[in-house]
Amino acid sequence: MSAHSETSDLQDDAHRVKHTRIGIWDLYEERQPHSLLMLGSSISETYAWVLQNMPYVVRMLKHMYSIPQCFILLSAYLVVELLGTLMPAISLWYTGQLLSLVETAMEARTVDTSVLVDVAVVHLACTIMMRLLKYARRCIIRPMDNSIKRVYAERLFKSLVCLDVPTYGASYSMARFGYPVSSSNLSLQCEIIVMSTDIAMTVVRLLSQLLVLVTVLREQQHGLLLATLSLSQPIFNWDGTRKAVARSLVWVATTTNKDFLRMSALEQLALESAYRKELVTGNISEYITAQFCESSRRVGDDALEFSEVERVRSNQDCLSVVSILRETMHVLPQIIFTLRVVQEPMTVPLYLASLVLMYQVSNSFSSPPFSVSPFRQCSSLAERFNGVRTLYELDDVRNKVADGTKPFPEDKQSLRSGISIEFRNVTFQYPGNEKHALQNVSFKIEAGQLCVIVGVNGSGKSTILKLISRIYDPTDGTILIDDKDIKTLKLADLRAAMSILFQDYNHFPVPIRENIGLGNTALANDDEKIREAAHLGGAEEFIDDLPDGFDTYLNRPVYESYSSIEGALSHKSIDFSLVRRVGNIRTDQRLSGGQMQRLAVSRTFMRSLPTETEPSTGMLLFDEPSASLDPTAEHSALLCF
Numbered sequence: 065m066s067a068h069s070e071t072s073d074l075q076d077d078a079h080r081v082k083h084t085r086i087g088i089w090d091l092y093e094e095r096q097p098h099s100l101l102m103l104g105s106s107i108s109e110t111y112a113w114v115l116q117n118m119p120y121v122v123r124m125l126k127h128m129y130s131i132p133q134c135f136i137l138l139s140a141y142l143v144v145e146l147l148g149t150l151m152p153a154i155s156l157w158y159t160g161q162l163l164s165l166v167e168t169a170m171e172a173r174t175v176d177t178s179v180l181v182d183v184a185v186v187h188l189a190c191t192i193m194m195r196l197l198k199y200a201r202r203c204i205i206r207p208m209d210n211s212i213k214r215v216y217a218e219r220l221f222k223s224l225v226c227l228d229v230p231t232y233g234a235s236y237s238m239a240r241f242g243y244p245v246s247s248s249n250l251s252l253q254c255e256i257i258v259m260s261t262d263i264a265m266t267v268v269r270l271l272s273q274l275l276v277l278v279t280v281l282r283e284q285q286h287g288l289l290l291a292t293l294s295l296s297q298p299i300f301n302w303d304g305t306r307k308a309v310a311r312s313l314v315w316v317a318t319t320t321n322k323d324f325l326r327m328s329a330l331e332q333l334a335l336e337s338a339y340r341k342e343l344v345t346g347n348i349s350e351y352i353t354a355q356f357c358e359s360s361r362r363v364g365d366d367a368l369e370f371s372e373v374e375r376v377r378s379n380q381d382c383l384s385v386v387s388i389l390r391e392t393m394h395v396l397p398q399i400i401f402t403l404r405v406v407q408e409p410m411t412v413p414l415y416l417a418s419l420v421l422m423y424q425v426s427n428s429f430s431s432p433p434f435s436v437s438p439f440r441q442c443s444s445l446a447e448r449f450n451g452v453r454t455l456y457e458l459d460d461v462r463n464k465v466a467d468g469t470k471p472f473p474e475d476k477q478s479l480r481s482g483i484s485i486e487f488r489n490v491t492f493q494y495p496g497n498e499k500h501a502l503q504n505v506s507f508k509i510e511a512g513q514l515c516v517i518v519g520v521n522g523s524g525k526s527t528i529l530k531l532i533s534r535i536y537d538p539t540d541g542t543i544l545i546d547d548k549d550i551k552t553l554k555l556a557d558l559r560a561a562m563s564i565l566f567q568d569y570n571h572f573p574v575p576i577r578e579n580i581g582l583g584n585t586a587l588a589n590d591d592e593k594i595r596e597a598a599h600l601g602g603a604e605e606f607i608d609d610l611p612d613g614f615d616t617y618l619n620r621p622v623y624e625s626y627s628s629i630e631g632a633l634s635h636k637s638i639d640f641s642l643v644r645r646v647g648n649i650r651t652d653q654r655l656s657g658g659q660m661q662r663l664a665v666s667r668t669f670m671r672s673l674p675t676e677t678e679p680s681t682g683m684l685l686f687d688e689p690s691a692s693l694d695p696t697a698e699h700s701a702l703l704c705f
């Protein structure tokens with residue numbers, strides 16, 4: 065590409081991105097003329113967004129209805145919600161009867177007490193019913209949410225676990241994006257059900273109450289005007305809440321403020337336990353404190369996280385004319401009432417009864433879920449709908465490293481004599497790295513050969529291993545395995561035929577037994593083979609010395625919860641040793657770097673152990689296997705190769 069076209073591309077790119085400076089932050093938003101604009105930018109866009117994602121939500125509902133427990137709970141939830149929605153209208157109808165009672169009382173000078181009793185009883189029954197329904201709702205939501213969470217946890221696990229390295233990074237962030245931050249602690253799916261039902265029921269409740277109000281006030285002078293006014297305040301409020309910060313879906317906030325960057329770095333240095341050792345032994349605490357204060361002073365009060373800056377911005381609406389008008393809306397019915405009373409003093413009782421009725425309606429729309437406008441609810445719902453879409457799209461994510469079709473090797477016994485590898489003009493660039501990790505590399509290693517690759521740091525040695533195991537595919541050139549193009553071979557077969565120890569190996573958060581056993585899942589439950597691999601890797605002895613032996617967790621996957629004492633007692637140090645002792649709670653086992661490496665070597669050997677029917681792997685790939693081993697361990701490890 066020429067320098068000129070690169071520049072014009074950059075200019076084009078700049079036009080497609082809006083840059084805003086907020087405090088120390090630079091906000092870059094992608095302009096998306098016809099697609100997804102984030103919540104609140106326009107009602108029609110939000111609704112369009114909801115509609116776009118609707119098929120995924122229908123898929124989600126079908127999925128839920130196929131789970132028997134969810135089906136029962138969901139149906140029960142909908143019935144409870146519908147009943148709860150109709151209650152206020154029923155109560156309102158009976159309260160409305162008070163009007164005719166007042167009218168009759170004014171004309172005939174007598175009060176029909178049976179109507180009064182009816183109204184009181186129905187009102188009481190509605191209140192009790194509302195309580196019961198609220199209780200039932202709570203009882204249903206938790207189990208419904210729990211079973212949804214379980215089903216979707218399994219689903220997400222299945223979708224993510226089969227992704228390869230280049231695909232995983234992006235997909236994992238997709239999955240995380242699929243879960244908007246929620247204060248309710250409910251699952252995304254359950255939130256969608258709750259919010260959609262709320263919106264639908266808001267409409268039903270609004271219409272039913274409106275119908276009752278109009279029916280009751282129709283006969284009265286100015287009755288419809290009062291009805292309109294009593295409803296206008298909550299609707300006006302809703303309109304106010306729909307304004308949110310317009311935001312493109314693709315945005316990034318970054319800061320180049322040197323002092324803020326320095327403050328954040330020093331904060332990490334001071335607070336993260338990984339640096340504590342150097343912090344203490346290096347005598348640097350005084351220096352970094354002075355540096356932190358200096359940077360903090362230079363940044364001043366702008367040293368806020370982006371989310372905080374945003375919150376401040378969105379609070380600035382409270383001084384607008386609209387918000388002041390909104391606050392005064394509720395006095396309008398009272399003003400009309402006063403004028404009316406001045407003109408016709410006789411109508412005071414009837415008017416008072418009408419006002420009570422109106423406030424009943426108006427209040428019910430000012431309490432949750434009505435306090436949040438349907439517009440705002442719809443925006444949040446749109447966000448969650450998009451989450452569901454992301455979740456289901458994960459099913460369709462294709463691995464970047466495409467699987468081959470040819471079985472490998474054709475004859476399993478051929479693995480005994482090893483596998484040949486050939487690189488032909490291989491070039492490779494890591495995604496997102498402009499520098500080539502390998503450029504035009506060619507070599508051949510014959511089957512059964514021991515080959516050591518030596519080179520300066522960063523020359524691409526580890527990368528060669530990643531290409532042989534097809535963690536990545538070359539950007540250019542060909543890799544041949546036993547003279548066959550590596551891309552044509554079935555991935556699972558290829559990987560089963562080799563045993564690899566990467567330089568940046570990790571231990572799994574499972575017990576040591578499985579840490580080694582997962583080297584070969586066919587033998588993962590064979591304790592004898594696991595012990596043999598541990599022996600070959602030089603790990604057997606120290607594992608046996610651990611309190612839990614092969615059952616030891618290196619890092620506990622679940623941490624205990626401890627009581628937190630607040631208030632006056634908080635200054636006292638609390639001794640948990642007794643409860644820990646009785647509960648047999650152990651601290652994490654700390655292994656040395658060399659012991660960790662022996663475990664990793666053992667896992668690699670596990671893969672190369674032959675089973676009764678099949679030979680071992682045809683190729684062992686080790687990336688600096690002895691870096692943390694002592695000379696004796698290094699010697700015995702090398703003897704095993």
Ligand SMILES: Nc1ncnc2c1ncn2[C@@H]1O[C@H](COP(=O)(O)OP(=O)(O)OP(=O)(O)O)[C@@H](O)[C@H]1O
Nearest residue numbers: 494497501519520521522523524525526527528567
């Ligand atoms: N995941 C990655 N993403 C981007 N670039 C990477 C990644 N891993 C390695 N690189 C880059 O690729 C080049 C080769 O790295 P590689 O790890 O293969 O070198 P090496 O020869 O094994 O180094 P060392 O002797 O230090 O282990 C380096 O320039 C490195 O910065």
